[in-house]
Amino acid sequence: MKKFFLLLFILAIPLYPAEKVKIRELYENGEKYNGKAIIVEGEVIGDLMGKGEERWINIKDEFEDFAIGIVISKKEIEKIENFGRYRIKGDVVRVLGIYNINCPKHYGERDIHALNIEVIKKGEKYTEEVNIKKIYLCFLLLSITLFIAYLYHKEGISREE
């Protein structure tokens, strides 16, 4: 019976007017969306966390420094391949879920319980080209350092004598 009501609730969600919001808005005007269905988009960052049926990911706005935790089911995880970090652009996902400022289930966490996740842009690994000019600069600096260190030690020896 419990499962039936849960299913009914999930099926009813798409009928509910889920508003598309930016993550920043969830921080600045959280009260407005608390406990409601919302749609957010962001890049998956960091790590996949948690064990069992319930997992945690964090998503970050593509253009701003605002990130939020998303609770997702084990099944949904399979959709995500890339987690953003240094030299990796994470998958950009669209999340439909229930937003909580203080999630009672997760001891007060600010989170979104995902009902559906969709990857809208695949992430990728990228390489950074080595800056040759910096290498030349390092060699120049090395020569200067060695020269000054030589002068210091030379004068030290003559002082001791």
Next chain:
Amino acid sequence: MIPQFSRDDLKGIFHYTGKLIILLGYLFLFPLFVALIYKEWNPAIDFIFSSLFSFSIGYLIIWRFPEEVDINWRQGMTIASLIWLIYMFLGAIPLYLSGHYNLYIDACFESMSALATTGLVLVKNLDHMANSYNFWRHFMCFIGGQGIILLGLLIFFRGASAFKIYVGEAREEKILPNVVQTAKFIWLVSVCYLIIFTLILGSINIIHGISPSRSFFHAICIFMAGWDTAGFAVQSQNIAYYHSILIDIITSLIVILGAVSFGLHYAVWTGKFKEILRNYEFKTFMVSIILLTFFTFIGFMKFTRNVDFFSSFRIVSYHIISGHTGVGYTNADSYYLKNYFPDFSLILLIIAMGFGGCSCSTSGGIKMLRIGLILKELKREVKGYSSPTSTVVVEKFHHIKDISLTDSSVKLSSIILIMYIATYLIGGIIGTFFGYPFLHSLFESTSACANVGLSVGITNPDMPNSLKLTYIIEMWIGRLEFISVFVFIRYLFSLRSPE
């Protein structure tokens, strides 16, 4: 007549400053090593550049000032103040080259915040930062928390000079008869806890499903920033990133240990466990944390609706511990503090931040020993007025040993207390000049000066540069506890107008 600074003072000041800059050149090799492990070539080049730049400046200075002279108090304090600024400028170089900061002043802000163990950040897109840069941010917390001078003591300073420069870095207690031995003990304790807590935090992260290499990388960074009460984290969401009560509990334990006096650590390490129950400063610290948590919680429950009992307790207790110890870790976020903490709770959190941790620890703020001394003095005064005129009232307390309250110790504590409160207020007033509400400005100013790092959102890359500079100065003088900075400023003025 107080002797003026002379040009001869320069010899000692510059010689040891040069040596400490060379030390920084060596310290850059640690993040370089991390960069090589993770094959981060561009960051590796940046660390080589920063290291060579430090070596060249350091050698240039000691080449011009080669004499290893004994230094006096004023030279010691000047070196301590000056070196923190130099480390800020040089430590900011790889950060700025990383491309994660808008301006060099932003990188300097972050560098001072790390060294002074504050934890306020201006970094952009932290979640995509290279591991080696991120390691450097946390490693600077470790260096600054332990003390730049304290590290130098192990290598350069000997004899009478050692204690004079040691005091300049806001440390008065000699845990062991010799300051070099004291420095060795502080580093020993820190490295032991580093190993223990890296293993614990790393294991918890693995249990949470994070890959082993990232688990231990996060663990070592979180420990360095937590133990040294800095509050930096590897990801932009700070401790909230982990969504874990267990991480909350372990980090709380680390920061309380970091905020406890190394004198108490020494007593416990040498088997004197009763010292925990007898130590006046530690007892005052614990009572203060409990009372402030209780009243902040009451205020939070009264004014903040729709939050259950346990969630409220988790958030409130974590922030009071974080603020009181001066770490600045958060399991919520700056908007949460700004929007959902009622004024009553914010004021109590400001008080917790202003008090700070214990003396001779890695935390900032007024320090609990000074608060305790002033409370004892109050008790002595009340006793004195209620006793016959001829009665001499003696007030004693136990802090490692039994100590009688003296007028001079109360006087010094009162001066430092007044200086801290005045700086908190001045920073708060400056914040209002830029249009921020007074309570929020006072919160941010206290957080900067007491080297805490909690924020209500004022600190961000778009804040006015003058305010960034204000907070940099607050972090610097707050970390060095005023006196050595005042000696340094007096030195600068006496150079300009020799009499």
